[in-house]
Amino acid sequence: MKKSKIVILGGGYGGLITSRTLEKLLKQDEAEVTLINKHDYHYIATQLHKTGAGTATDERNTLNIPSLLSKGKIDFKRGTVTDLNINQQVVMLESGETVDYDYLLITLGFDVDTFGIPGIEEFAFKIRSFRSTKAIQNHIIKQFSSYQEDKDPSRLTFAVAGGGFTGVEMIGELFEAMPNLCRVYNIPVEKTRIINIEASNTLLPGFAEEAIAFASKYIKKNRVEVLTSSKILEYTGDIIKLDNGKEIEAKTLVWSGGVRGNKILETLGVPIQKGRVRVDRELKVHGFTNIFCLGDASLFLKEDNTPLPPTAQVAIQQAQLCGKNLVSVIRGEKLHAFEYHHKGTVASIGNRAAVGKVGDIKVTGSFAALLKQVIEARYLLVLGGPRLLLKQLFKSKKTQPKVSLSNLK
């Protein structure tokens, strides 16, 4: 009998956990499964702010995909998806190669939403992928180095747009990175400025009052200037223009104002809503029986008609179910409906503090920071078991985040 061909687009949280689930559930030779990803590494997206600030090593935040797929049931193909022909059931890659499928899973993740604000697309840094955040790290180092020559204060002014979850996590890493950079370049820390710009009237909208109060106090104590109720109208690459008439001279603006589904989704010919692919209870794309979608690329409406948020937590849970559903669909069995179980949300503010809620318990400070590390460790455990967890923990211990003059050249 002809084997079914399953093709998975994207090797992020959704694509990898689905692949791992398929490895466990599929019998040998039951299906041909191909995972396609832009790069041969998987990046831990929830830790990208650390890559941006240079407070975690690259080897800590990236994992080689082929070595995670060890059971010989999944083929990995490195490639960038550019198009999809739904009628012929073919995926097109940038290289010109085509891959045909019987069943398709789209899990291509998120893109940054710049809301059309002039200059953001061109000049602001985005926390979108490993490469885009690595560019932030390199840029910061360059600013320190150039400051030694021209003493331009705007080089040492680091602005983060957005005081939500990601913005606050980015700010926390930035203020922890400053002392080390200042030491290396022999610049007083007082010369650096970190500014957080948030359009609404509070940091961390949606978080509990205690969390907001703790985060605001902690961030300000670490010399961060917080500008709430401030909308960015334009960024020129040198000047941030705000709606209250204020102008800030800054050669660094990190944009974390919002996310949407991957822009490539719009070209794939599947129904799109609010930048994401609308899926049914079984995670099938509306109107299709052989195309699934999950994670940030998907729009899953809860009973109350509100969408599930674009989080790793959602992507992981959906992937675990989607793996089962892909097996059911090729075996002609009944599919399962997705049910989301929210386990909590914890935002880090650097390495030593965090705020959030785990279950019904509100947490702040160093205990919350510890819980955040447990949450991150749990992902590695789900992905690769205790071996992967230990391997990654050992890596992070071995190479403490540091900047030395030699590795800056």
Ligand SMILES: Cc1cc2nc3c(=O)[nH]c(=O)nc-3n(C[C@H](O)[C@H](O)[C@H](O)COP(=O)(O)OP(=O)(O)OC[C@H]3O[C@@H](n4cnc5c(N)ncnc54)[C@H](O)[C@@H]3O)c2cc1C
């Ligand atoms: C700084 C930061 C902190 C976060 N913290 C948390 C947190 O604490 N908790 C939480 O639950 N969530 C958090 N999130 C959100 C979480 O990271 C995302 O929800 C999660 O990554 C979504 O998983 P995904 O599989 O849908 O997409 P992704 O993880 O984005 O994976 C998409 C994959 O598709 C690949 N890809 C994209 N386009 C193409 C293409 N054209 N061709 C081939 N491959 C392609 C990408 O390279 C990537 O490997 C955070 C996000 C950020 C940025």
